[in-house]
Amino acid sequence: MDIVEIINKKKNGKILTANEIQFFVDGVCSGKIKDYQTTSLLMAICLNGMTDEETYCLTMSMARSGKMLNLDDVGVCVDKHSTGGVSDTTTLVVVPVLASLGIKTAKMSGRSLGFTGGTADKMEVFKGYNTEISTDKFVSLIKENNASIISQSADFALADKIIYKLRSDSGTVENLSLIASSIMSKKIACGAKIIVLDCKYGSGAFMKTKKDCKKLAKLMVEIGKRAGIKVCAVISSMQQPLTEFVGNNFEVYSSIKVLSGEKNNLRELSCYLASAILVLSERCKTILEAEELVKNAIDSGSAKQKLRQIVKSQGGDDSIIDSPETLLNCKNKFEVQTDKAGYISKIDTAEIGRISHDLQKIDGVVKRQDDVGIILNVKLGDKVNLSDKLATMYYNNLDDLPELAKRLKNCFVVGKKPKKNKLIECVIGV
Amino acid sequence: MDIVEIINKKKNGKILTANEIQFFVDGVCSGKIKDYQTTSLLMAICLNGMTDEETYCLTMSMARSGKMLNLDDVGVCVDKHSTGGVSDTTTLVVVPVLASLGIKTAKMSGRSLGFTGGTADKMEVFKGYNTEISTDKFVSLIKENNASIISQSADFALADKIIYKLRSDSGTVENLSLIASSIMSKKIACGAKIIVLDCKYGSGAFMKTKKDCKKLAKLMVEIGKRAGIKVCAVISSMQQPLTEFVGNNFEVYSSIKVLSGEKNNLRELSCYLASAILVLSERCKTILEAEELVKNAIDSGSAKQKLRQIVKSQGGDDSIIDSPETLLNCKNKFEVQTDKAGYISKIDTAEIGRISHDLQKIDGVVKRQDDVGIILNVKLGDKVNLSDKLATMYYNNLDDLPELAKRLKNCFVVGKKPKKNKLIECVIGV
Numbered sequence: 001m002d003i004v005e006i007i008n009k010k011k012n013g014k015i016l017t018a019n020e021i022q023f024f025v026d027g028v029c030s031g032k033i034k035d036y037q038t039t040s041l042l043m044a045i046c047l048n049g050m051t052d053e054e055t056y057c058l059t060m061s062m063a064r065s066g067k068m069l070n071l072d073d074v075g076v077c078v079d080k081h082s083t084g085g086v087s088d089t090t091t092l093v094v095v096p097v098l099a100s101l102g103i104k105t106a107k108m109s110g111r112s113l114g115f116t117g118g119t120a121d122k123m124e125v126f127k128g129y130n131t132e133i134s135t136d137k138f139v140s141l142i143k144e145n146n147a148s149i150i151s152q153s154a155d156f157a158l159a160d161k162i163i164y165k166l167r168s169d170s171g172t173v174e175n176l177s178l179i180a181s182s183i184m185s186k187k188i189a190c191g192a193k194i195i196v197l198d199c200k201y202g203s204g205a206f207m208k209t210k211k212d213c214k215k216l217a218k219l220m221v222e223i224g225k226r227a228g229i230k231v232c233a234v235i236s237s238m239q240q241p242l243t244e245f246v247g248n249n250f251e252v253y254s255s256i257k258v259l260s261g262e263k264n265n266l267r268e269l270s271c272y273l274a275s276a277i278l279v280l281s282e283r284c285k286t287i288l289e290a291e292e293l294v295k296n297a298i299d300s301g302s303a304k305q306k307l308r309q310i311v312k313s314q315g316g317d318d319s320i321i322d323s324p325e326t327l328l329n330c331k332n333k334f335e336v337q338t339d340k341a342g343y344i345s346k347i348d349t350a351e352i353g354r355i356s357h358d359l360q361k362i363d364g365v366v367k368r369q370d371d372v373g374i375i376l377n378v379k380l381g382d383k384v385n386l387s388d389k390l391a392t393m394y395y396n397n398l399d400d401l402p403e404l405a406k407r408l409k410n411c412f413v414v415g416k417k418p419k420k421n422k423l424i425e426c427v428i429g430v
Numbered sequence: 431m432d433i434v435e436i437i438n439k440k441k442n443g444k445i446l447t448a449n450e451i452q453f454f455v456d457g458v459c460s461g462k463i464k465d466y467q468t469t470s471l472l473m474a475i476c477l478n479g480m481t482d483e484e485t486y487c488l489t490m491s492m493a494r495s496g497k498m499l500n501l502d503d504v505g506v507c508v509d510k511h512s513t514g515g516v517s518d519t520t521t522l523v524v525v526p527v528l529a530s531l532g533i534k535t536a537k538m539s540g541r542s543l544g545f546t547g548g549t550a551d552k553m554e555v556f557k558g559y560n561t562e563i564s565t566d567k568f569v570s571l572i573k574e575n576n577a578s579i580i581s582q583s584a585d586f587a588l589a590d591k592i593i594y595k596l597r598s599d600s601g602t603v604e605n606l607s608l609i610a611s612s613i614m615s616k617k618i619a620c621g622a623k624i625i626v627l628d629c630k631y632g633s634g635a636f637m638k639t640k641k642d643c644k645k646l647a648k649l650m651v652e653i654g655k656r657a658g659i660k661v662c663a664v665i666s667s668m669q670q671p672l673t674e675f676v677g678n679n680f681e682v683y684s685s686i687k688v689l690s691g692e693k694n695n696l697r698e699l700s701c702y703l704a705s706a707i708l709v710l711s712e713r714c715k716t717i718l719e720a721e722e723l724v725k726n727a728i729d730s731g732s733a734k735q736k737l738r739q740i741v742k743s744q745g746g747d748d749s750i751i752d753s754p755e756t757l758l759n760c761k762n763k764f765e766v767q768t769d770k771a772g773y774i775s776k777i778d779t780a781e782i783g784r785i786s787h788d789l790q791k792i793d794g795v796v797k798r799q800d801d802v803g804i805i806l807n808v809k810l811g812d813k814v815n816l817s818d819k820l821a822t823m824y825y826n827n828l829d830d831l832p833e834l835a836k837r838l839k840n841c842f843v844v845g846k847k848p849k850k851n852k853l854i855e856c857v858i859g860v
Contacts, residue, residue, distance in 0.1 A: 004598075004599065004600070004601050005601075006601075007473075007600060007601030007602075008601040008604075011473065011476060011477065011601055011602075034465075034466075034599070035464070035465065035466035036464075036465035036466045036468065036469040036596055036599070036600055037469070037599060037600050037601075038466065039466040039467070039469050039470040039473075040469040040470065040472065040473045040600035040601055040602060041473075041601075042470065043437075043441065043469075043470045043471075043473035043474050043477075044473050044477065044601070046441060047441065047473075047474065047477040047478065048477065166466055168434075169434060169464070169466070169467060170434070170437060170466055170467050170470035171434050171435075171436075171437030171438040171441055171467075171470055171471075171474070172437075172441075172470060
């Protein structure tokens with residue numbers, strides 16, 4: 001087999017065989033296929049597409065290209081994955097809830113990337129929490145506590161790691177088959193047998209439209225089915241940050257408040273995701289029935305207790321669970337106001353995510369600072385009067401403040417009519 | 431400007447600006463743009479195309495990316511370029527003819543590549559001939575003799591050199607804009623003001639169909655026009671080797687025979703190409719009038735005398751011009767016969783070119799041998815009886831002979847009806 005022939009085949013709109021895709025993935029890992037050949041094929045895939053069968057083959061070849069975690073010894077494990085958003089802290093709620101209900105949850109999380117936050121970063125807000133424990137320790141903690149949250153190891157889905165990096169530098173990010181196979185290859189390699197996908201659409205998601213988001217969700221559910229894994233996908237809105245809190249400390253604060261009973265969008269979505277897992281794992285018959293269980297796990301305090309156990313088991317300081325307001329310790333704040341009265345009709349959510357990252361910059365370079373961030377004072381549909389607060393920026397570094405304030409203000413569009421935003425659109429695969 | 435944005439723009443079917451194309455070419459040369467970004471853009475160009483304006487901008491940016499030869503001091507110079515074929519020795523006829531008629535001809539030639547031969551290699555059949563003289567010497571020889579034939583220097587069109595290499599390894603060869611800009615950037619950098627393009631189509635050409643060949647020709651003529659250069663393109667058939675002789679010595683023999691008065695396809699095409707130049711340079715009003723001049727230059731012996739001068743001026747031994755049969759000195763030959771009676775209906779010309787290269791292999795590696803090659807005993811449309819000779823292979827190395835003989839035999843398709851092949855299709859741009 002020859003990679004140039006394979007590239008030409010895809011260039012000419014032909015369907016690649018499982019063997020050809022395996023040859024490509026093997027070559028990417030061994031280095032026999034050069035980066036410039038990989039990106040050429042990736043662009044041909046972007047423009048000529050892949051069938052579901054090809055996408056499945058690519059997913060499986062990438063899943064097998066690195067270490068594969070076998071969790072059979074632990075029993076059926078569940079996993080939850082978000083396609084990425086702003087102020088998206090559902091993992092910190094969903095995992096303790098499920099674990100407190102006896103569902104074994106094996107969660108490998110990512111780091112902050114682009115405009116999105118990273119759960120691994122947020123877990124490290126609990127001082128001393130170790131996200132880099134060995135997979136053996138990971139497995140034993142799932143056995144003990146029903147849950148562990150660690151940082152995604154680079155040992156899994158090696159080919160995806162190489163391809164992912166090349167995609168962002170070669171303009172080949174936006175393609176459903178490439179996105180779906182990247183996500184699912186890692187999930188499959190990590191050994192969970194039941195997965196709930198939180199597929200987000202809107203101004204703060206990678207999928208800008210509901211339509212594309214549903215397509216991606218269906219494709220991932222289909223891949224899971226073929227791979228013998230139970231997968232469902234919840235389609236949810238990222239037209240605005242999930243909560244008013246953006247930034248590591250703020251988001252951890254927000255998740256502790258929800259586990260303490262606060263009712264908001266984070267609670268609503270987390271409950272729905274956890275409920276989908278309970279149905280998928282046949283613990284409950286309907287989402288409605290499952291939601292009762294989930295709400296009880298929160299309201300009884302058992303989910304919060306489980307979070308405490310997870311944090312302590314991996315060396316984290318659990319004191320902030322009792323006093324979350326200590327997380328809101330950033331001294332300097334700057335308020336952004338509206339110069340127009342009306343209704344909040346649009347929020348550039350990705351830009352808010354980027355500003356939150358840029359708040360951590362010192363001399364132009366992001367140096368992780370958990371205490372900075374943004375608190376939104378309005379949400380979609382809210383009525384605002386002239387000079388009302390839109391958002392408050394918390395910062396340590398003054399340098400870029402005027403520029404960031406200007407950008408933050410531009411994130412909000414004030415229109416003439418109230419406009420509502422539906423959080424949960426539907427669920428696919430349950 | 432950002433290369434990923436430019437790639438995404440082309441991926442989304444947008445038209446690139448002259449500045450964006452210049453940024454790309456500059457980045458390719460400086461190394462700031464990585465190979466894997468280059469090939470990603472090249473694939474997007476292959477699949478989404480380029481406008482004539484974009485193709486022109488790419489050509490000019492690449493032309494300016496290396497050394498540019500200024501021939502103003504010499505006066506108006508002409509150039510001739512073939513898109514590549516088998517047994518294509520027109521340069522060795524056209525250049526002396528034009529030079530003998532007082533037309534200044536600046537010819538930079540390529541080496542043998544893929545299935546095609548290379549004029550620079552053929553000139554070195556004249557023992558001692560130096561194809562690597564300095565451009566200063568090149569210019570002074572054109573002043574003195576009206577002509578010089580040298581090897582194309584890598585100093586010209588640097589970006590094209592890098593991109594050309596990547597294209598063949600990344601499945602991005604077949605695209606009219608990329609092919610046209612590659613050819614024309616080098617031509618423009620080499621300083622000629624009048625160019626005749628020999629655009630070949632068929633089984634021994636890069637363009638397999640007449641239609642694609644004409645498209646490419648029109649595009650190149652258009653680029654020339656925009657660049658202020660007079661260009662015309664002759665569309666000719668490469669459905670069979672131009673003459674019965676394939677291989678360096680054989681082809682030089684063939685060209686000397688034509689300059690000595692032999693009438694065949696090589697003479698016909700060479701005369702047409704030279705005539706097109708005479709019309710383009712306004713020396714003659716019509717092709718018919720020009721052909722009279724050209725034929726006279728050959729039949730009077732003045733073109734052959736000019737070849738002698740060109741060869742001697744660059745240190746070559748001109749004795750073979752008087753005794754060309756000494757070139758046919760390969761001792762071992764193997765005849766391939768037909769096992770079917772009928773008419774020659776198809777010849778796999780590219781494969782004949784490849785076999786001719788493979789005859790030079792020693793232990794699997796091509797080690798240039800000028801004396802080996804193939805003489806065809808039939809041409810398209812010829813009637814053959816059972817066991818008639820199809821072609822004769824001349825070889826030094828026995829190792830691969832059975833395999834090569836089998837391949838050579840398979841190059842000929844014997845059909846039921848006679849089929850004629852028209853050599854010259856038309857001329858574009860005169």
